[in-house]
Amino acid sequence: xxxxxxxxxxxxxxxxxxxxxxxxxxxxxxxxxxxxxxxxxxxxxxxxxxxxxxxxxxxxxxxxxxxxxxxxxxxxxxxxxxxxxxxxxxxxxxxxxxxxxxxxxxxxxxxxxxxxxxxxxxxxxxxxxxxxxxxxxxxxxxxxxxxxxxxxxxxxxxxxxxxxxxxxxxxxxxxxxxxxxxxxxxxxxxxxxxxxxxxxxxxxxxxxxxxxxxxxxxxxxxxxxxxxxxxxxxxxxxxxxxxxxxxxxxxxxxxxxxxxxxxxxxxxxxxxxxxxxxxxxxxxxxxxxxxxxxxxxxxxxxxxxxxxxxxxxxxxxxxxxxxxxxxxxxxxxxxxxxxxxxxxxxxxxxxxxxxxxxxxxxxxxxxxxxxxxxxxxxxxxxx
Numbered sequence: 001x002x003x004x005x006x007x008x009x010x011x012x013x014x015x016x017x018x019x020x021x022x023x024x025x026x027x028x029x030x031x032x033x034x035x036x037x038x039x040x041x042x043x044x045x046x047x048x049x050x051x052x053x054x055x056x057x058x059x060x061x062x063x064x065x066x067x068x069x070x071x072x073x074x075x076x077x078x079x080x081x082x083x084x085x086x087x088x089x090x091x092x093x094x095x096x097x098x099x100x101x102x103x104x105x106x107x108x109x110x111x112x113x114x115x116x117x118x119x120x121x122x123x124x125x126x127x128x129x130x131x132x133x134x135x136x137x138x139x140x141x142x143x144x145x146x147x148x149x150x151x152x153x154x155x156x157x158x159x160x161x162x163x164x165x166x167x168x169x170x171x172x173x174x175x176x177x178x179x180x181x182x183x184x185x186x187x188x189x190x191x192x193x194x195x196x197x198x199x200x201x202x203x204x205x206x207x208x209x210x211x212x213x214x215x216x217x218x219x220x221x222x223x224x225x226x227x228x229x230x231x232x233x234x235x236x237x238x239x240x241x242x243x244x245x246x247x248x249x250x251x252x253x254x255x256x257x258x259x260x261x262x263x264x265x266x267x268x269x270x271x272x273x274x275x276x277x278x279x280x281x282x283x284x285x286x287x288x289x290x291x292x293x294x295x296x297x298x299x300x301x302x303x304x305x306x307x308x309x310x311x312x313x314x315x316x317x318x319x320x321x322x323x324x325x326x327x328x329x330x331x332x333x334x335x336x337x338x339x340x341x342x343x344x345x346x347x348x349x350x351x352x353x354x355x356x357x358x359x360x361x362x363x364x365x366x367x368x369x370x371x372x373x374x375x376x377x378x379x380x381x382x383x
Contacts, residue, residue: 004071006034009041012065019054020171020178021094022227025062028090032080039073041066046080048087048173055079091176094225100175102222104251110143110229112254113285113366114247116277118269120151120238123290124259126340127330127359128235129157133345134363136184140230143179145220146189147247148237149213155191158182159343167192170224177224183348188224190216214246221250231366239269240276248280255285257327257366260313262292267309271316274324278317285369286327287314288362294332295354304332328362330355 013034014026025031025045032044043066047055059079066075082090104112115131117124125148136142146154154160155167160182162168169192170177179186208216226232234254237243247254256277260270274284289310293301310326317324330336333355339346346356347363 004036004039004041004069006036006041008069009036009043009066009072010034012069013043013045013062016058016061016065019057019181021225022181025058028093029086030082032078036072039071040076041069041072041074042076042078044078044080046082046086048082048090049171050081053168053171087174091174094176094227100222102218102250104221104232106253108253110232112232112234112251113257114147114234114236114251114254114277114282115257115259116236116244116273117238117259117266118271118273119266122238122259122261122266122270123330123336124238125153125157125235126336127259127288127290128233129154129340130336130345130347130356130359131363131366132185132231132233133158133183134347134360135231135233135367137347138363138367140367141228142184143186143226143229143232144188145217145224145232145234146187146191147217147220147234147243149190149208149216149243151237152189152191154187154235155189156343157340158185158187158345160187160192161343167194169193173225175223179224179226183345186226186229188220210242213242217243217246218250236273238273240272244273244276245280248277248282252281254282255369256282257286257288258284258313258317259288259290260309261290261305262303262309263306264309264312266305267313270309270313274313274317284317284324286325286365287317288327289313289329291332292329302332327365328358330358330362 013031014024016025018025030045035042045062059077063075063077066072104110115124115128132142132144146152160167160180168180170179179188258270258274260267278284287310291305293303295301310329314324314326331354333353335350335353336346336355339349346353347359350356
């Protein structure tokens with residue numbers, strides 16, 4: 001067998017993916033000197049910051065990659081940290097050389113979907129979390145912004161809560177934030193920036209008004225590095241308040257999915273969230289009815305929250321020749337609720353559950369839904 005070369009080891013190490021940036025570390029200029037002698041590979045890498053939360057995983061992956069080269073019997077790994085100049089160069093590269101700007105406005109190739117409701121308690125966040133995971137499982141690059149600043153619940157539903165109740169913070173590279181990843185979905189939430197008090201005290205509450213709420217949403221869209229996404233979902237707060245208006249201003253190109261329950265008390269106000277979205281130029285693409293009739297073990301059905309609400313909302317939002325469809329009716333499900341509390345989306349934990357199957361069907365319908373091209377730049381140039 002021929003002696004392994006440093007170039008062979010470099011090729012293997014270069015291909016290791018950074019688990020937060022989801023790009024090869026060779027492409028990120030994180031690989032330093034590599035030497036090979038008598039079957040021993042000496043490999044140097046640098047991490048983005050001191051105390052990088054992905055340090056152990058990156059080191060293990062680099063060791064494994066170097067050891068996979070035929071003829072390498074031992075790996076000596078040296079781990080350093082990028083200089084401030086190197087970090088700045090990295091953030092510039094990640095931003096594509098552009099200045100600090102929001103990448104999801106008109107012209108973006110990412111499909112932006114804001115999931116709204118008229119009132120709280122209709123299961124909007126549960127539907128959003130499961131839709132995000134279902135889309136990611138289909139091979140799409142998915143981001144999820146928990147824009148419900150006052151009533152955030154996405155980190156808990158996606159299992160981003162430790163045994164002590166702590167939620168992982170995004171890794172910061174200068175002014176860039178790398179969102180935690182759960183079940184293939186890149187996630188950001190205000191809950192990641194709040195700390196618990198002593199003992200078992202709950203996370204702090206957010207008591208912010210208009211300007212602070214607008215700034216928070218703007219920072220999530222601008223300073224969080226999601227990379228190239230196919231779909232960006234926003235779990236909106238209920239109603240038509242400050243965040244809904246801010247998102248309408250920042251993302252007039254967003255599609256809107258309205259969630260309601262079958263009862264009139266929820267469906268009547270759900271219409272208003274769709275109307276406000278339309279006033280800002282957003283496109284209402286459909287209605288999801290949650291907590292619909294469930295089938296009991298004896299074959300009978302239970303309409304705990306009545307019936308017809310989803311159809312009523314879709315009908316009320318259809319006007320001027322524009323039809324808004326009822327794209328799904330998710331049955332009331334103890335399994336869906338239990339999995340949300342456990343932090344494992346039902347589409348993964350119990351895909352056979354009727355509610356999970358319906359959310360999977362909705363995800364497939366969203367993938368098939370054509371994107372509006374108004375305001376978007378097409379990749380065409382005149383000759």
